[in-house]
Amino acid sequence: MKKRIIKTSITIFFLFITLVFLIGLNKSSIYDTKDLVGKQLKNIELDNFNENKILRESDLKKNDFLLINFWASWCGPCRREHPTLLKLNRINNLTILGVNFKDKKENAKKFLNELGNPYDILAKDELGKDSVYFGIYGIPESILVDKDLTVIKKFVGPISKNEFNYIVKTVEK
Amino acid sequence: MLSNLGNLILFITIFISFSIIYFSIVNLKDEKSVLKKNIYQLCLIQCTLIILTFFILVSAFITSDFSLITVYQNSHTLKPLLYKISGTWGNHEGSLLLWLIILTIFSFLFLVYNSSHPKNYRLYTLITQNFLILGFLFFLIFNSNPFSLLSPTPKEGLGLNPILQDPALAIHPPLLYVGFVGSSIYFSAAISSMLTNYAGKPFAQSIKNWVLISWSFQTIGILAGSIWAYYELGWGGFWFWDPVENASLLPWFAMTALFHSIMVLEKRELFYFWVIILCIMTFILSVTGTFLVRSGILNSVHTFANDPSRGLYILLFLSFLIFSSIFILFRKFQVSNYKINSNSKETFVLINNWFMIFYLISVLIGTVYPIFTEVLTNHKVSVGPPFYNTVIIPLVVLFLIFMSIGPNIRWINNNNINLNLLLKIFFASILINYLIIYFFKSYSLLSNFIIISSIFLIISTFLDLYKSLNKRSFNLSRLTSHLAFGFMVFFIGLNHNFSFEKDFNLKLGEKKEFEDYTIEFENINLEEFKNYKSVIGKFNINNNSKDLNLVLSPEIRIYENPSTLTYEASIRSGLMKDYYITMSNIDRSEFYNIKFQKKPFMIWIWISVIFISLGGLMRLFKNEKKNY
Numbered sequence: 001m002k003k004r005i006i007k008t009s010i011t012i013f014f015l016f017i018t019l020v021f022l023i024g025l026n027k028s029s030i031y032d033t034k035d036l037v038g039k040q041l042k043n044i045e046l047d048n049f050n051e052n053k054i055l056r057e058s059d060l061k062k063n064d065f066l067l068i069n070f071w072a073s074w075c076g077p078c079r080r081e082h083p084t085l086l087k088l089n090r091i092n093n094l095t096i097l098g099v100n101f102k103d104k105k106e107n108a109k110k111f112l113n114e115l116g117n118p119y120d121i122l123a124k125d126e127l128g129k130d131s132v133y134f135g136i137y138g139i140p141e142s143i144l145v146d147k148d149l150t151v152i153k154k155f156v157g158p159i160s161k162n163e164f165n166y167i168v169k170t171v172e173k
Numbered sequence: 174m175l176s177n178l179g180n181l182i183l184f185i186t187i188f189i190s191f192s193i194i195y196f197s198i199v200n201l202k203d204e205k206s207v208l209k210k211n212i213y214q215l216c217l218i219q220c221t222l223i224i225l226t227f228f229i230l231v232s233a234f235i236t237s238d239f240s241l242i243t244v245y246q247n248s249h250t251l252k253p254l255l256y257k258i259s260g261t262w263g264n265h266e267g268s269l270l271l272w273l274i275i276l277t278i279f280s281f282l283f284l285v286y287n288s289s290h291p292k293n294y295r296l297y298t299l300i301t302q303n304f305l306i307l308g309f310l311f312f313l314i315f316n317s318n319p320f321s322l323l324s325p326t327p328k329e330g331l332g333l334n335p336i337l338q339d340p341a342l343a344i345h346p347p348l349l350y351v352g353f354v355g356s357s358i359y360f361s362a363a364i365s366s367m368l369t370n371y372a373g374k375p376f377a378q379s380i381k382n383w384v385l386i387s388w389s390f391q392t393i394g395i396l397a398g399s400i401w402a403y404y405e406l407g408w409g410g411f412w413f414w415d416p417v418e419n420a421s422l423l424p425w426f427a428m429t430a431l432f433h434s435i436m437v438l439e440k441r442e443l444f445y446f447w448v449i450i451l452c453i454m455t456f457i458l459s460v461t462g463t464f465l466v467r468s469g470i471l472n473s474v475h476t477f478a479n480d481p482s483r484g485l486y487i488l489l490f491l492s493f494l495i496f497s498s499i500f501i502l503f504r505k506f507q508v509s510n511y512k513i514n515s516n517s518k519e520t521f522v523l524i525n526n527w528f529m530i531f532y533l534i535s536v537l538i539g540t541v542y543p544i545f546t547e548v549l550t551n552h553k554v555s556v557g558p559p560f561y562n563t564v565i566i567p568l569v570v571l572f573l574i575f576m577s578i579g580p581n582i583r584w585i586n587n588n589n590i591n592l593n594l595l596l597k598i599f600f601a602s603i604l605i606n607y608l609i610i611y612f613f614k615s616y617s618l619l620s621n622f623i624i625i626s627s628i629f630l631i632i633s634t635f636l637d638l639y640k641s642l643n644k645r646s647f648n649l650s651r652l653t654s655h656l657a658f659g660f661m662v663f664f665i666g667l668n669h670n671f672s673f674e675k676d677f678n679l680k681l682g683e684k685k686e687f688e689d690y691t692i693e694f695e696n697i698n699l700e701e702f703k704n705y706k707s708v709i710g711k712f713n714i715n716n717n718s719k720d721l722n723l724v725l726s727p728e729i730r731i732y733e734n735p736s737t738l739t740y741e742a743s744i745r746s747g748l749m750k751d752y753y754i755t756m757s758n759i760d761r762s763e764f765y766n767i768k769f770q771k772k773p774f775m776i777w778i779w780i781s782v783i784f785i786s787l788g789g790l791m792r793l794f795k796n797e798k799k800n801y
Contacts, residue, residue, distance in 0.1 A: 007503050014499065018492045024470045024544040025484045043551070074676075074757045074766045077738060107676065107766075127557055 036135050041149040046130055049100055049108070049122035059121065061147055063095040065171045069119070069142045070131055072103040073111035078140045081158035085118035088164065094171045097121045101139050102128040144170065175233045176241060179320035182226045187310050189219045190303045197296045197303075208284075208292045212299070216284055219306075220277035227270050230319050231261045240326040243267060243319045249332035251704040259343035265467060265483070266319035268346060269309065275354040276306050283358050283383065290371070290379050297365030298358070305357050308490050316486050335705070335732040335739045341401040345394060352391025353424045353459035358383050359431075360456035363449045364498065367505040377439035377448065382796055384435060387455075388428040389789035395421050396782040404742050409674070409753050409770045411778070414561045416471040419540040420462030423533055427455040430529035432789075433522045440584055441519060443511055446502075447526075453498045458533075460491050470544055516587045521579035528572045535564045567619060573626035573662060577633035580651060598636070602628035609667075616670040624666045630659035650795060654788025661781035664774040673771040678764040685767070689718040692754075692769060705732045710756050710765065712743075727756045751775040 046055040060066050069085060071078040089096055098119035100108045105124070112119075125131050134143060135154070142155040144167060152170060155163050193215045200209050230243070234257045239245040247264045248257055261267040280302040287295055313319070336342075359380040366376045398421065403411040412418060431451040438448050465471050468484025513519045539556040546554045577598075578590065602625045609624070610616070616624075634656040641647025677685050679694045686692075696711035708729040715722050728741040745752045753770040 011496075011499065014492075014495050018488065018495075020545055020548045021464070021470065021488055022485075023548045025468055025488065027547060074768075104676070127555065 036143070036151045036154055039151055041134070041145060041151065044149070046099060046123035046125065049098075049105075049124045055097075055121065055123050057149060060095065060097060060149065062120075063093045064147050065094045065152075066097060066145045066147075066149070067094060067142055067167065068097045068099060068134065068145065070099045070101045070125075070134070070136050070139045072101045072139055073107040074103065075101075075139050077158045079111075079115065081140050082115045082118065084159045084164050086116050088159075088167060089118040089120070091168060091171055094167070095120045097123060099131060099134075100124040101131055101136070102126065175229055175238055176320040176322050179226055179229045180314070180318070182222050182229070183310065183314050183320075186219055186222050186226070187307065187314070189215055189222070190307045190310065193219065193303050194300050197300050201293055201296050206292075208288075208295060212296075213284060216277075216281040216299070220274070220281045223270070223273050223277045227261070227274055230267055230270060231258055234258060234261045237330060239328070239330050240322055240324070241319065242321045242323045245323050245327055245330045247332075248330040249704065250329060252332065252338070253703060255340070255343060256338045259337075262346045263337050263342075266313070266317045268350075269313050269317055270319055271347060271350050272354050273306065273309050273313065275350050276302065276309060276357055279355055279358040279383070280306065280361075283362070286382075287379050290375060291369070294362075294365050294369045294371040294376075294379070297368050298361045301361035301364045302357060305361065308493075312486050312490070316483060332704075332732070335730065336405055338704075339401055339405050341397050342405070345397040345401060347394075348390050348397055349394030349421055352387045352389075352394050352428075353421070353455075353462065355383065355387035355390065356424060356428065356452075356455040356459050359387075359452045360494075360498075363452035364501060367449060367501050370505075372445050373442045374439050376445070377435045380452065381432065381435045381439065382793055384428060384432045385789045385793045385796070388425070388432055389786045389793070391421070391425050391428060392782060392786035392789065395425065396779065396786070399782075400779060403775070404744055405739075409672075409742070409755075409768070409772060411775075414539070414556075414558045416540050417466050419536050420465055422536055423458045423462060423540075424455050426529045426533040426536070427451055427458055430526040430533075431455060433525045433529075437519050437522050443509075443513070443519060444523075446506055446509070449502065453502070457491070457494055457498070458537075460487065460494060464488055464491055465540065471540070514586045516582070516590070518579070518582045518584045518587070521575060521582050524575050525579065528568065528575070531568065532565060536561065539564075566623065569662065570622045570626045573630045573659065576655060576658070577626075577630045580637060580648075580655065581633075594636075598629055598632045599625075601632055602626070613671065620666055620670050624663060627659050627663035627666060631656060631663060634659060650788045650792035652788075653791060654785050657781045657784030657788065661778060661785065664777040664781060668772060668774050668778060671773045675769045677767055677769075679767050680764055689716045690769075691715045691717075692767070694765065694767070705730045707731070707741075712754055712756075712767075714752060714754075714769075723752065725752060725754045727754050729757065746776050748776065749773060 042057075044055070044057050044060065047053075048055050067088065069081075071081075085096060085098075088094065096119050098121070100122065102125070108124075134141075140158055142159060144152045144155070146152055153166070159167070193212060196209060196212050196215065200206065200212065230241075232238075233241050233244050234248050235254065237244065237248060237250045237257070239248075243264055243266045244260075247260045247267075252260070262271045280299060283302070284295060284299060362376070362380050362383075366372060395418075398418065399411040402413065402418075403409070431448065434444050434448050434451060437444050464484065464487040467487060470484060511519075513523070539560050542556050543554050546552050578595070582590070605628050606621060606625045610621075634652055638647065638652050638656075641652070675685075675687055675690075677687075679685055679692070681694055681697055684691055684693045691714075693713040693715075694710065695713050698709045698711070700707050700709060708731070709726050710728070712725045712727070713722070714725060723745055725743040725745060727743040730739045730741055732739065740755050740757050742753055742755045744754075750771055750773040753772055755768045757766045
């Protein structure tokens with residue numbers, strides 16, 4: 001009897017693990033960049049940069065469009081991209097969320113003090129783990145989403161002139 | 174052409190695998206006969222064909238045949254030859270082919286080198302191994318076919334991820350695969366052992382060399398990955414407790430426990446079922462690691478681009494392995510009442526196993542915990558280095574002490590432990606630790622314990638070596654691995670406490686002074702290479718108090734295919750320390766962010782790990798001489 005209980009428990013234990021893995025597989029995780037367009041970002045939880053607070057979807061729906069920009073103070077191209085973001089900040093109806101990626105807080109602050117702050121909302125991803133959910137594999141990268149947080153377009157590398165024009169056109173349409 | 178040929182050979186290999194199973198079953202029934210010659214021949218053909226398929230894929234990469242999707246997605250005409258070749262296994266499909274090569278080679282070699290063992294035991298091992306081969310062949314052909322065609326054929330490929338274009342990473346997967354795919358053979362042998370009741374000492378002798386081979390390669394494979402992370406990721410660290418790194422460490426713990434337990438099984442005919450469980454566990458953990466890495470279930474920056482169907486297939490295969498092994502184990506398992514003296518080598522091997530299993534469970538929980546929380550609570554969490562450092566590091570102290578005492582304990586019943594000697598070693602370790610603190614700097618209480626216990630192991634092993642030399646009989650392989658392990662922990666401890674890092678911004682021509690160092694940003698050059706452009710900085714590092722004057726040249730590489738920036742560290746490795754510098758920013762007129770690091774004893778950490786692995790290979794040659 002005792003033997004049977006042990007055997008059943010072990011089998012149930014492994015069945016449970018297999019089931020969890022199976023459900024985990026079917027969870028909608030966005031890892032692949034190419035599949036991102038048209039998908040809705042869900043269950044967003046980002047650490048607020050300045051306060052000990054979590055940013056969720058509701059915090060990001062203030063305007064019709066949201067541009068999520070992943071950046072770091074140590075990243076050269078981010079510095080080059082910065083003036084473009086400052087220009088984008090002047091557009092109405094567009095919120096810019098900056099996600100500070102694998103950075104030190106003091107360096108990030110210094111960076112923004114030196115070059116200006118284009119971000120309406122600031123979040124941080126110190127370990128670079130949260131950014132993986134947005135399909136980020138390098139920085140700078142940006143994602144343009146609409147009010148429902150559906151991805152319109154993804155920009156890999158610094159936002160170019162054409163991409164800047166695309167964002168302006170989309171938001172002002 | 175290449176696609177058709179590759180697919181044709183893969184289908185023939187399926188047919189051969191079924192034939193091997195069929196002929197093996199026929200041969201099993203014939204109790205009087207020896208192992209049939211045609212089975213050897215089929216196994217040889219099987220592994221030759223798989224190797225041939227692999228070379229077909231390699232040639233597709235070398236000739237940049239972009240009609241194959243795998244080549245198109247992972248290669249480019251401008252890539253150097255080495256990385257065109259390593260691109261073959263730098264992707265999901267090609268690496269699965271590497272899996273198959275190792276499965277088939279080990280299958281054939283096990284058959285050839287274990288000829289002194291009973292026919293049925295070898296045949297059941299072969300049948301089990303061929304079920305594994307078939308599982309992977311089906312997966313390869315129907316889900317992850319490296320010979321899938323792309324039409325129309327693109328003129329150019331997308332290129333291999335630049336951070337994978339590195340010599341250490343070119344050899345890292347093959348080494349690691351010999352390690353964890355190699356464990357398949359003792360998984361098959363364990364299943365066969367239970368089915369044929371071939372247990373005890375002969376079984377231990379039949380698998381111990383295979384365990385040593387896989388363990389040694391796994392160790393060196395992990396090292397290659399760490400060296401790559403050290404200079405390629407540009408952070409100066411070498412272990413990040415990333416899920417992919419953990420996936421390679423889990424089977425390593427099981428293998429380490431296994432080859433220690435095999436000793437007990439061989440000498441004392443004890444722990445048979447425990448050895449069986451460890452054999453099964455090692456391979457299951459290897460497949461679990463593959464599942465975690467390939468399915469995309471975990472969020473790691475290292476994971477392959479994924480497709481849920483792949484994950485589902487591996488999960489099904491994994492479940493089949495787990496449940497069939499459990500089923501056989503439940504049917505065959507017999508409770509044994511071991512009477513082991515607490516003061517005996519057997520007990521110390523058990524202690525080693527407890528530690529290994531503790532580490533294994535801790536790392537496993539840390540790795541899969543995010544999956545469980547996401548599935549059960551819909552909450553995303555990530556388990557980072559603090560968890561592992563808190564759980565694992567304190568116990569290393571105890572582990573090292575047991576590791577120092579264990580090898581000198583006798584089998585069955587040890588008369589007495591030389592407490593006097595141990596105390597002397599202990600005080601000598603404290604004294605050396607105190608001298609380090611006195612001449613250099615103090616560190617945390619835990620670091621004190623770690624360094625004292627590692628010195629304790631080093632001195633004990635040296636004393637062992639001295640005693641063994643006097644007796645002229647010594648176990649050089651064990652002494653090498655244990656000594657190297659002690660040194661590895663010692664150097665990691667010192668490296669952790671004496672590393673120095675400074676982060677600052679510099680303009681071209683500016684100098685930065687801190688402590689005794691002066692770092693001058695002297696020059697910057699733009700150079701064009703075959704497949705990338707590089708912005709190369711020239712930095713003069715001076716330290717007046719140490720008469721140090723060196724030039725380091727970190728790079729920012731701009732790859733076009735795929736369009737990526739990478740930051741290449743410039744490292745000056747020395748016997749005592751490495752100087753490490755990275756720069757970021759490509760705009761000439763602006764500041765560059767500079768990260769300068771001094772990392773003591775890095776080279777000794779690498780050398781220690783090489784010697785740990787070498788210990789395993791030395792044992793292998795020693796066993797060969799004994800003609801097992």
